[in-house]
Amino acid sequence: MTQTYDLAVVGGGILGLAHAYVAAREGLKVVLIERDGAASGASIRNFGFITVTGQERGTSWQLARRTRDIWADLAPRAAIPVEHEGLYLTARSPEAIAVIEAFLKTEMGEGCSLMDAAAFRAASGGMGGTDLLGALHSPHEIRVESRFAIPRITAFLAEQMGVTVMTKTAVHEIAPPRLATSRGVVEAGQVVVCPGDDFSTLYPERIAAYGLTRCRLSMLRLAAPGRVRLPGAIMSDLGLVRYRGYGALPEARALEARLRAEVPRLFDNGVHLIVAQGTDGSLIVGDSHHYADVPPPFAPASAEEDILQEYATALGGPVPPVIERWTGTYAVAADRTFLIDTPAENVRLVIVTSGTGASTGFGIAEKVLADLAGLHVGVTA
Ligand SMILES: Cc1cc2nc3c(=O)[nH]c(=O)nc-3n(C[C@H](O)[C@H](O)[C@H](O)COP(=O)(O)OP(=O)(O)OC[C@H]3O[C@@H](n4cnc5c(N)ncnc54)[C@H](O)[C@@H]3O)c2cc1C
Known part of the structure; x- marks a missing residue:
């Protein structure tokens, strides 16, 4: 029938x-x-991070804005808690600040701002590495527990x-x-x-015909960092190179050169940092990127070490214990x-x-x- x-x-x-x-x-x-x-x-398996700021300029950025609005409407009707609003992207070099300033001058910077280090520390319960210079704040993101x-x-x-x-x-x-x-x-x-x-x-x-390949990512959940409540999802300045909305800006080349010289292994493992917090206080932290048509299910321990190192560098303080690990894959096209x-x-x-x-x-x-x-x-x- x-x-x-x-x-x-x-x-x-x-x-x-x-x-x-x-x-x-x-x-x-x-x-x-x-x-x-x-x-x-x-x-x-993802962060549940509905990102607007940093999406590729043009169509993807516009589709992300629309998608965020639909999530914001749907989540309460489907009894899905919105666990974070907004994004904080930390900057620890003049080159990173230059990318943020250039981004803020584009149409994509609407509603976003550059905070100084003291303002970020105050907003994040004292987080931030010793060399923190400031942070990009975007109010546009929301985050759910996928x-x-x-x-x-x-x-x-x-x-x-x-x-x-x-x-x-x-x-x-x-x-x-x-x-x-x-x-x-x-x-x-x-x-x-x-x-x-x-x-x-x-x-x-x-x-x-589209020549697709796959990307495998390593993800971690860390125990709650005491009573700290993050004000939103947090990224480090590696994201300014990786995410196309910032990374395609000319100013990102100097930052990339600096980061490649300072932390080459993080580029080998495709590491950039996103930290999101669940309602129980635990932190979802990632990620690494390894590309292959058939990604081996065997993630290198060095990727996890690199993610935790980047967490410590960007956010300072002790790194909470890892309580969960997983990998995920998604489709990738070059063009x-x-x-x-x-x-x-x-x-x-x-x-x-x-x-x-x-x-x-x-x-x-x-x-x-x-x-x-x-x-x-x-x-x-
Ligand atoms: C670790 C990780 C972190 C990420 N973080 C983010 C993030 O923070 N924000 C963000 O926007 N994106 C993120 N992504 C990317 C995002 O998760 C993916 O782009 C998205 O989930 C893809 O959704 P999908 O429905 O196309 O694919 P999938 O989630 O893979 O779902 C496809 C489904 O189709 C089913 N299926 C396939 N073939 C058939 C068939 N023939 N018959 C019946 N069923 C079939 C499969 O069983 C599967 O359930 C992340 C991805 C990973 C892996």
Whole structure:
């Protein structure tokens, strides 16, 4: 017995959830199909850091602004706590300050400011390394606990948005209106495929044409640092080189040269620092970046040492004990932050290729569905 839907979404990570949410919000009859019992890929392994400031200038930055607004609206309705608002990015060299000053002069700097070291220490309960010069403050970010938020959005879609959620169901073949799955045929007029970094199950030739690879990241949870409550997510100046919204500015070259000379191993392990705090006070800290078509599951101990060293340098004080470790992977392209492909009529293949899916996913979903389903939603970028 088949059921007919307006839209089938393949993949229960944040990209799939975003498409299902936007489509259901606009009145479509939606089925969301996830291979596993629950999504357990990049979407639950990330920081839950919905970043605006630092996204690539232009389309990605605009999609991130839109995505942040949708998260802010959806989170309370889905009973998801927003655990942080805002970003503090520490600077410990004149070159880092120069990048921040240049960033503040762009349209992306709207609402952001440069704090001096004393103001950052006061805001962060005394954190900050001995060589801290100042910090960029952005009010635009929000942060959720992804391992909680992703199941909550899934339940919210099923219970309050009328979305049919099929788990433990792998989609093998798509020819609208029929999808062949491990649990029989599903019928849907249109299909969006959000496979994350599964490049081989659906449309492998289409995906191969984009020359994608994968990135593996190491992540840590540290015990709560006493009673300190962070005022927002914190990054170090390595982020000024890595994140394209800052890193593409000409001023970032001098900073990069300085950091490469000072901390070459951190570049070898692709380390940059993000620190976010959970409601229990514990800190999610990362991350490292290693690239390979098939990333080995064996993360070097040096990556963890480098992350903890960067934590100590940027934030000072003792480093709390590590209480949890994990890795995650995501899709990467050299030439784009996301891809939207049309492998067949009434089908779209959507992959975020820059490790920013939590930050841009809802905006991308509106863009895809405006085109595929003719919905009047989203930014015009
Ligand atoms: C450690 C780490 C930290 C990160 N930090 C951040 C961050 O702070 N902010 C940010 O914006 N981004 C961050 N990212 C990136 C972000 O997590 C990803 O861009 C995003 O989760 C990708 O979502 P997705 O839904 O496309 O993929 P996934 O989360 O991988 O989900 C894809 C889903 O599709 C399912 N699937 C695939 N094929 C099929 C099939 N044939 N049939 C049925 N189901 C199928 C899979 O089972 C999987 O559940 C981070 C990533 C990692 C790994």
